[in-house]
Amino acid sequence: MFYYMVRGKVLHALLVVLLGVYVGGMQGCNYWWHVDHALMRQPGVVVQEDLMDVTNSAFVTVRIKGHDLKMLVDTGCSVTLIDGKWKELLGEPIRTSEVYGVGGTDEVQWYNHPGLSINGVKMRTGNWVISNDTICPLLNSFTDDEIDGILGLADLVHYCIQLDFDANELRFVGRDEIKPEELGEGFRLQWMKGGIVGIEESLLSESESLSFIDTGDRGYGALRAIDYYRTSTKQQLMTDRFMSGGVGGTRVSSYAKYPSVQLGQLQFKDIALNENNADRNRIGMGILSQHLVTFDMVGGMMYLKPRESGTKPHNYYYVGTRLFREDGVIKVYSTKMGSVAEEAGIQKGDVVVRVNDEDVSKMGLQQVKKMLAGPYPAEVQFELERDGERMYYRLWMDRMGL
Incomplete structure (x- = not known):
């Protein structure tokens, strides 16, 4: 999830200014603005599929002052972020x-x-962008994406955008080309706190929480804590915990595997949802990427149409290591609590040298992750390096909740 909410002494002032420019204080209502320009159609902008066969992410290349920047398309980020290495373009x-x-x-x-x-x-945009030196490098260290920034909602709200995962395309579509009756089930978009959009759906029938739409979340999504603990306990769901990390350091996160969740008339089986610290639920790309997704931002609607190719099964097995790239090498970022990796003594910072006798130094991070994610049952051979010493492990895939 890449949800940025301005905090501190300028919180309310900045949000009022930011939202006032774009929506005139319309947060939380069903009134949407209209733009007085021709919406563009640009087919062929790539949506890159994740190698883990679990979720997808959408990317687009934008040009700023003569430079091409690869941007993650993120409806969970209220304003566009540019990596600090491009600050000379910003003044x-x-x-x-x-x-x-x-x-x-x-x-x-x-x-x-x-x-x-x-x-x-030339795109119609918001009034501002934000920048810093740590957020994009952090995100890139856990993926092979190498993004230069995040294209946020303030720059997306002026357009009708379609994510077609079967065609591997992101398209900007003119409103006159949209035929709602052919786009699947429709959901009314609403403004939510923090300058993001959501729908009046909660994933769970017993919850009345709104859910915000987050194309920057590679997972299936999350439930607010009150719904997460009530339902996971009541339904005696398979739950688990893992160490997650970010700008603020590492923390323990929880998730549960739900046999069934629902959005409108659409049902989803065997979905792993995280506990969310916010006061609303979150719908991520694990759910969205199972559909042709159409955001009619101008009309205030989202449409979901199940993909013609169907969906790919989620692999729930691996050895319990979370990997990242640092200083050009792949390392262990954390081990899952109670996993075979933790029990074997694998530690944060261990350098991954070989997996199943294959040298990983020339491999992409996602390729190595895929080697550690099945099929099950299978034995995984690890060669790691710690403090100049080589260590060898033979581990069996373990049943995991995510």
């Missing part, structure tokens, strides 16, 4: 504040929006 900062996201808080600088284009078409 002088106009303010500094704190944001919350990626597991912690961090300081960002605000800039007047430099403008951007996609495939040579």
Whole structure:
């Protein structure tokens, strides 16, 4: 999840200004604005599929002042973020504040929006962008994406956007091309606290919580704590905990495997949902990517149509290591509590040298992760390095909740 909410002494002032420019104080209502420009259509912008066969992420290349930047398309981020290495494109900062996201808080600088284009078409944007030096490198250390920033909701709300995972495309679609009767089930979008959008659906029939839409969340989503603990305890669900990390350091997170959840008339089986510290539920790409997704931002609607190719089964087995890339090498970021990796003594910071006798130094991070995620049952051979010494492990896949 990449949900950034401005915090600290400038919280309310900045949110009022930010939302006032775009929605005129319309947060939480069903009134949406109209734009007086021609919506563009740019087929062929790539949606990159995750190698774990679990979730997907959407990326788009934008051009800012003659430079091409790879951006994660993230409806859970209220404003566009540019990595600090591109600050020379942004001019002088106009303010500094704190944001919350990626597991912690961090300081960002605000800039007047430099403008951007996609495939040579100048986009209508918001008024500001934010930037810092740590958020993108942190995200990149856990993936092979190498993003230069996050394209946030303030720059997306002016368009109709379609995520077609079967065609592997992200498309900007003109409203006159949208035929709601052909796009599946429709959901009314609503503004929520923090400058993000959600729907009047909770995933659970016994919950009345709204759910915000987060295309930056690679997982299935999350439930607010009160719903998570009530349902996981009542239904005696398989639950588990893991160490997660972010700007604010590591913390223990919980998740449960739900046999069935629902959005409108759409049902989903065997879904792993995290506990969410916020006061609303979250719908991530694990659910969204099972559909042709259409965001009619101008009309205030989201449509979900099940994919023609069907969905891929979730693999619930692996050895319990979370990997990341640091200084050009793949290392263990954490081991899952109670996993075979933790019991074997594998530690944070161990360098991964070989997996199943294959040298991983030239492999992508996701390729190595996939080797550790099944099939089950299977034995995994690890060669690790710690303090200059080589260590060898033979581990069997374990049943995991996620």
